[in-house]
Amino acid sequence: MTTSLTRRRILQGAGILTLVAAGGAVWRAHDRGVFAEPSGAPYDPWEMWNEPEYAGTPIALVAAGILASNPHNTQPWIFRVSDTEIEVLADTSRHLGSFDPYLREMHIGLGCAVENMVLAAPANGFAVEVEAAPGALTAIARGGLVRAATLRLSRADTGTDPLYETIPLRHTNRYAYDRSRGFPEELLRGFAAMPAAENVVISLFTEGEEYEALGKAIIDATEEIVADHEMIEDSHAWFRDGPDEMARERSGLALDTAGLSPALLAAAKFLPALPAEQSHAAWAGQTRDSHVPTAALLGLISVRDRYDRPQALATGRLWQRLHLSASAAGIAMHPLNQPVETIDRERQLDKEAKSEARLAKIVKNPEWEPTFCFRGGYPTRDTPKSARRGVDAVTEET
Ligand SMILES: Cc1cc2nc3c(=O)[nH]c(=O)nc-3n(C[C@H](O)[C@H](O)[C@H](O)COP(=O)(O)O)c2cc1C
Known part of the structure; x- marks a missing residue:
């Protein structure tokens, strides 16, 4: 009698421990998004890139720019926006150190953003001219914002490049x-x-x-x-x-x-x-x-x-x-x-x-x-989206 009672208690205790452990595992799995596709605010920019509130404004170009390819997803950019110009600034604080010691990849990533913006310009009623900042990567001062390119905008009614629609699919x-x-x-x-x-x-x-x-x-x-x-x-x-x-x-x-x-x-x-x-x-x-x-x-x-x-x-x-x-x-x-x-x-x-x-x-x-x-x-699997900082976090309006 005593023995079986003890055994039952032990079994009950083990059951509780298992439940607690399983509960902890479920909680951790939930917490770390183990079975979930990435979702939430960091992924919203992929849906918001052509929001009606941006349409026809320079901000629509920024919303397309931030979806660009960029090294290690560092998003090394700030966009200084006026009605007629967007300055694309390299945020040199968001660098990869010895992985990109000359900020070469950073500038390639900025070029990717510029291309998305150029594609978004006609769709928003702009003609655009791109002026790249001249000089050598080796001469760039580190730590702050450095102009990489200026996009000059004028109103125009030109055809949209079909690649524009592909921006959120890449x-x-x-x-x-x-x-x-x-x-x-x-x-x-x-x-x-x-x-x-x-x-x-x-x-x-x-x-x-x-x-x-x-x-x-x-x-x-x-x-x-x-x-x-x-x-x-x-x-x-x-x-x-x-x-x-x-x-x-x-x-x-x-x-x-x-x-x-x-x-x-x-x-x-x-x-x-x-x-x-x-x-x-x-x-x-x-x-x-x-x-x-x-x-x-x-x-x-x-x-x-x-x-x-x-x-x-x-x-x-x-x-x-x-x-x-x-x-x-x-x-x-x-x-x-x-x-x-x-x-x-x-x-x-x-x-x-x-x-x-x-x-x-x-x-x-x-x-x-x-x-x-x-x-x-040819892909064997679809790939999920990567996170993005939103337009507000990377735009300075002048
Ligand atoms: C200059 C440059 C270098 C990159 N190098 C690599 C690389 O060596 N390996 C890799 O897996 N991805 C590389 N990428 C891809 C980025 O990691 C990727 O664009 C970024 O994480 C954002 O993800 P997304 O392209 O899916 O939007 C590179 C991108 C750029 C622009």
Whole structure:
């Protein structure tokens, strides 16, 4: 009698503990959005980009600009808006440190925003002229706001570019692609013919020696980055640990967009965040085992001088157009810019320019300097939206 009573008590106690543990797990799963698609205010800008209250005003251009591709989702921008002009300012405080020591990627991202704004101009009754701030990236003072471009607006009734409608459909897709389907010929021709500034060119590889060499360069550069403690710490600073942090920051990288399988994503979201070494080692594994081998297309954008500010901006404008055209055709795209990030890093540390030599062998023309690498292909999964700071947070009206 006594024994069975004791046993019953123990079992009851264990049951309560299990319930408490399960309750805690459910609570944590809820708290960390384990089974939820990213949602809430940080994602609203994707619905609000063509709000009726913005229509026909320069703010509509900003609402399109903030949805652009940008490095590590740092959103390094402030828009100073009047009725006739928008100044696009680099917010140099939102930098990636040793991951982007010359703010080259920051300026490419600003170029992406400019392209979205240029596409949004006619839809809102504006003609637009873009003036890029001149000079070298290496001469930029750090810490504050630095003008990157001015958009001059005048009233005009011109046709809308079909890519305008694609602005909210473009997302970086970090899943495996279906390489067996190749890359659509028409889109490839469209990429090759894409209008760009005269000092910007694109190289596209779907197979062969250069394709293999570029794939290897991407994998090797990723491993070099993972071995560079400072680079991965600077990168890690922009990883967001769960929905609460994302709700506060509305920028940076979330696990949801990392290209993980549903089971791995749920586990990664549930568990405590990995330290920089482990999360970046996992990224190197994805690059080696998934990103590169499943790429139907590997591409490079090159310029005459990668540390020239207008050329960095022009690169971003071209990348944004490429990515939007791919999105319109249902094709996934993904920057894999590690081999240029290591070029910057070797230059910063005054090391032998091995990364430069690695890409020079692919471009085969010393007059062109690669500044942006990417992959494309048929998607195997849709990719979720990334967070954005809203228009109000990034606009100064004058
Ligand atoms: C200059 C530049 C470099 C980038 N490099 C990488 C990269 O190496 N790997 C990657 O996964 N995404 C890269 N991205 C994509 C950004 O992380 C992405 O645009 C950002 O997180 C916002 O997400 P979204 O493109 O889905 O809107 C890069 C974007 C830009 C503009």
